Amino acid sequence: MLIQFAHSDSNFMFSAVPIFIAIVFIIVFGLLIFTAIKGVSVWSMNNRSPQETKQAFVLTKRTQNRHVGSNHHHNSTTQYYITFELSSGSRMELQVQGKDYGLLAEGDKGTVHYQGTRFLDFTREASSEE
Structure with a gap:
């Protein structure tokens, strides 16, 4: 059928x-x-979220590159991230601007200022060698 x-x-x-x-x-x-x-x-x-200030040190830094485009036109953006280890032992990764990323080095100790997941500032402690 x-x-x-x-x-x-x-x-x-x-x-x-x-x-x-x-x-x-x-x-x-x-x-x-x-x-x-x-x-x-x-x-x-x-x-x-409240603005918070915690003692921390810069544990790691990383970037994430995103490429968008066709054969003739390419766009690339870079996002910057820093992982902080707080004095309590907990860790948090915050997205930062390129200028902040460039100014901070792994192992820097100081005070991180943030609001929720938004990075505000990092104040580096003066080392004893200075």
């Missing part, structure tokens, strides 16, 4: 393409909205 569909195969293909494009559009648009909401949420949480 042979079952026939109301649409021929070519008509089905042409009717499926707009549906596929709509699904892709919805997924991309949904990801953009999700990313924006998450960013605003983290920003808001940081603003509500």
